[in-house]
Amino acid sequence: MKSVTQMKSLGDMRTTISTHARSTPHEKGSTYLEVYLLDKEKQRLETEMAMLEKRGKRIQTRLNDIKEAMGGLLARMNEEGAAADPMEGGIASGRTRSPRPANWKKMSIRY
Amino acid sequence: MVMEGSTTLLQPRPLPNFVETPYVSSIVERALTYITAGFPVHFRGASGTGKTTLAMHVAAKLGRPVVMIHGDEEFSTSDLVGGEHGYRTKKVIDNFIHSVLKTEEDTSRTWIDNRLTVACRYGFTLVYDEFTRSRPEANNALLSVLQEKMLDLPAAREGENYLHVHPEFTAIFTSNPEEYAGVYRSQDALRDRMITMDLDNFDEETEVGITQAKSHISREDAEVIVRIVRSLRDSGACEFAPTVRGCIMVARSLRVRNASISSADALFRQVCLDVLASESSRVGSRAQANRIRDVLTEILDRNLLSVA
Incomplete structure (x- = not known):
């Protein structure tokens, strides 16, 4: 299922601002100014793109680390579960794992 | 929320001067035979005939952790199976953005498994001492445990509603004769599911x-x-x-x-x-x-x- 961040929202709508539409015509003799403004925006977006690429690389590296760690931990949990819980696979298997008997309070009783 | 860790497991051990004569050995061997055959054992006899000690000795021979219950008139099903005891409240205050305060509160009742459920789940040995001192209807949960090997759990407990009894679960019962003061009549259906050994005074x-x-x-x-x-x-x-x-x-x-x-x-x-x-x-x-x-x-x- 898509999360909220993946859904289309108001920010994705085409508006007069996002398309840079103007209600008034360009003034004559302002071409140089237009070029200057576009160049500024180009520089800004290129910088942003470079930052996003670096951020993407860091995110991908961290995702790989998490995937590797989760794989190891899940494999260990499965091994422990199979050894200690003979009820695995039965009706009770869907529950949250309970404390192991080894962790419980014990009391010796003499008779 | 379900809690199980509050149960204390017993490890019965004989005293150095525990007396094991041929008379005692004979009873213990027979009891172990019945348990191996898959039947719970019930030691019935007058006071002072060694029922509880024999039950502990048989439990020790089985080598599994022991959970012990002493019959009481005040007992109900929840004292065996478990019940809701206490509340757990969680409150989250999120003020990450100083101008925005977000609070979230969640209160849930805490379910605590009692000794019968714990013993059934993990295959422990249940010693139910003087079980006829509990009212007969309080022991109803044991009927399905001993016969169908299944424990009914109340809907209030989160998770499964039925629990398969662990194959190594064993129950040992003791009781006084019905004419004793403070003793209820044992359920016929329950008595029918166990092998009753009538104990007399020792030789x-x-x-x-x-x-x-x-x-x-x-x-x-x-x-x-x-x-x-x-x-x-x-x-x-x-x-x-x-x-x-x-x-x-x-x-x-x-x-x-x-x-x-x-x-x-x-x-x-x-x-x-x-x-x-x-x-x-x-x-x-x-x-x-x-x-x-x-x-x-x-x-x-x-x-x-x-x-x-």
Whole structure:
């Protein structure tokens, strides 16, 4: 299922601002100014793109680390579960794992 | 939320002076046979016949952690299976952005599994001592546990509604006869699901061994005390026959006072009268007490004469 961040929202709508539409015509003799403004925006977006690429690389590296760690931990949990819980696979298997008997309070009783 | 860790597991171990005579071994072996065959065992007998000790000994031989329940009139199903005890409240205050305060509160009741559920889940040995002191309907949960090997869990408990009983789960029951005060009649359906072993008083050899081991008196003295108690038991004058506990009480009391077992020592006579005469009557009427005192005096005379 898509999360909220993946859904289309108001920010994705085409508006007069996002398309840079103007209600008034360009003034004559302002071409140089237009070029200057576009160049500024180009520089800004290129910088942003470079930052996003670096951020993407860091995110991908961290995702790989998490995937590797989760794989190891899940494999260990499965091994422990199979050894200690003979009820695995039965009706009770869907529950949250309970404390192991080894962790419980014990009391010796003499008779 | 479900909690299970509050149950304490018992590890029964015999005392160094535990007396295991052929009589005791025979009972234990038979009980283990029935358990191996897949049936719960029920030790039924009068007070002082060693039911609880035998149950603990059989449980120790099984080598599994033990969960023990003592029957009580106030017991209900929730005392066996579990119930909702207490609340757990969680409150989250999010003020990450200083101008935005977000609070979230969540309160849930906490379910705590009781001993029967824990024993069924993990295959522990359940020792239900004096189970007929609980009202019969309180033990209803045991019917499906012993027959269908399944425990019904209330809907209030999160998770599954049924629990498969672990294959190594074993139940050992003890009870007094139904004519005892404070004892309910056992459910017929429950009794039908278990093998009941009626226990009588121990044989003489075992009683002498237990008396000697528990009081550290000489074997000769222990034999005399046991002989007196058994004679009083066989006389038929007692409403409740004295048990091996009476032997231990007399023997320990004598050891405290360094008294000797002889016709010349008045303390021994007095201790026997105090312990044995009162133990064998519930009502405590003067006529009954006098009658038992007469019988006991005659038994003491006869036995102390042979000692002298």
